[in-house]
Amino acid sequence: MDKILRIDVGAEDGPKATTMQVGEYAGLGGRALTSAIISKEVPPLCHPLGGDNKLVIAPGLLSGSASAMSGRISVGGKSPLTGGIKEANSGGQPSQVLARLGYNAIVLEGKPKNNDLYKIFINKDGVKISADNSLKMLPNYDLVAKMKSEFGDKISCISIGPAGEMKMASATVAFTDMEQRPTRHAGRGGLGAVMGAKNIKVIVLDDTGMTMRAPKDPEKFKDANKRFVDGLKSHAVTGQGLPAYGTNVLTNILNEVGGYPTYNFKQGRFDGASKISGETEAETEIKRGALPTHGCHRGCVIQCSGTYNDKDGHFLTKQPEYETVWAHGGNCGISDLDKIAMMDFLDDNYGIDTIETGATIAVAMEAGLAEFGDADAAIRMIHDIGKGTHLGRILGGGAAATGKAYGVERVPVVKGQAMPAYDPRAVQGIGVTYATSPMGADHTAGYAVAQNVLKVGGDVNALKPEGQVELSRNLQIATAAIDSTGMCLFIAFAVLDQPETFQAFLDLLNAFYGMELTGDGVTELGKKVLSMERDFNARAGFTSQHDRLPSYFKTEKFAPHNVTFGVKDEDLDKVFNW
């Protein structure tokens, strides 16, 4: 893996592929690589859908190797949703396949000369790009079926649905899973619209004939991988909780503590929570012959994904995750798991972000377009988005656009991006991350909990109010570093509690590349990534005033605890002081 594939979609005779050495970007992967390229090569003031913006797709540092959990892939660009730099990452098969084909990244750049839609096929023999207007407005599932019939059943796909073609700000980039279903998405920030603006519908990957990437020191690598896997399997979260129930295991407890945003962030408890909890979801899946325990890519040992069947036992969608069940469920007052699963399928098929879409529908419900709890109306709105009706164009623009269009004050966004499933008034520390992340409101931005191992910034007194700011800073640094390795963020649980698992993680990287990375090195990598991203945003016009929650979070009391967001602005401004 030592080359970057650049595709100039504005070349005279149609998109032209050039392969070049990785050069100055050597040693970077995942988020570090996408943010480095965007920060250096994209003018911050450009239009996200214009010719100056680029879409970067980069596997992680260990993708394509035998390392467990190394199948995340990052997508970067200037976000049509936030106007700032964006990295969104995803599971699925393409990360492993792209890395085995030898590519550190694919960069889509330039401005198309016409309206033709293109597909790109990459295998061991090279890159083939061809116009195929029969793909126009195909949903992701139909598109992948068509690619399988054309290129065989060994492929993996990176694609956009109709929302991406319509350049909607909630559009995703989809990645196929092990069963070649387009169920995994780089969802946040509307990067599917950037791919749509490049007129690229699908990138088809086939690594037939390629071998697994080999480490510099195979024995040390094998040993580190074993210790790493043992650590993941022995931990209560990664070894038991996530495999049994998936991420939706969080619904019950968030609801119990009154931190589960419901009815468009009006209150912290939802009466229907137990009907849509991870426990109920897993039980439903088992009864219908689906799989509550399943990986989203080969090499996953946590297996937090799953499949969801309809009442007749037929596959409907992948196991809807916590964020999705919340966004389409509790946040919209909906407690019908089957209808939430249908919405998950439609989101994947049309290629729209489940969090942004659920939050948008809740804003639309607040505006009076439908009653809270009306699942059929919510489904109709998603079809509106997928078909590009006038209403759908507004909804596809995200929660902020919909709030503006319909005059709604309570719009839960930061930097234009909808908040995920944790209310920042109940869990104020996560509000610090929502406010200050360069990505906009993002629950994964400060997700990687490794404070006690990394000691980023020294020991933090977590019991002091200012400790929340320091912790958020450290979490964001650790997350940026892990996102750069291509490792699934869920490894963070085992790393948090088990220093020996963190060491095994470092040993994996060191054995693979023959380097001597330490915890300090990981910290420096995270700081470097965040600094690049913050610098891009500053040049794009972002100021400290953008690092704020909407003002109603400071004034509207949140039931049942009747709390407001209490972290001071001057403390928020200290998050990136290092």
Place this chain on the structure above:
Amino acid sequence: MRIENIKSYPRITFYVDGPLVSYFFLLLQQGVTVRSRTGISVASLLREEIGADPMMIEKIQSIILEGKPVDDLESAVIKDGSVLALSAAMPGLVGATLRRGGMYSSFRCAITYHETGGEHVQGEGRVQIKLFNLLMAELGPGLLQKGVILRSEDFIRFAAEQSTNFWKGFSRITIDGEPLSPGELPDSAWLSGKGEVILTVLTDRARA
């Protein structure tokens, strides 16, 4: 005793083969009521009323009392009418945040449980227990064996939602000791009139 003669809450007992007890677990996430000593600490309730040993208490990573995360099990006091939810370790930053005494507990300091003054007289009362995720299988069978109080309407809804396989799985069902077949389950109106039922589930192991 004929059911129409039962004056107090009916006690409905299911006799099941081991694994079938899991059918009842989803009731536990919604919350069941138990009679318990009150004026005691959360730690005492876990040890003495629920029967959790130290290893099990270690597994209970998040404890929510009256909707608030508890850090100190010895100082938080159970009262008549308390609602106590128990969870194993949860994923994500917020999962870590809700762990008792965890590094990230300051993130939710606005909602953390603090015992407020006063002397707590020991007595007896009703406590609602909610079991989440892995703890349903760990603590659920013991709780169900002792018997839990459910609102009649919750039991009626639960019974109505069950498949034929569920009803075939029991060796015996009794109501206040009198054997019943599924077809003889008391009608909903009669159960509703009782307000609550006491549900007991006895497994092979419990009966041995």
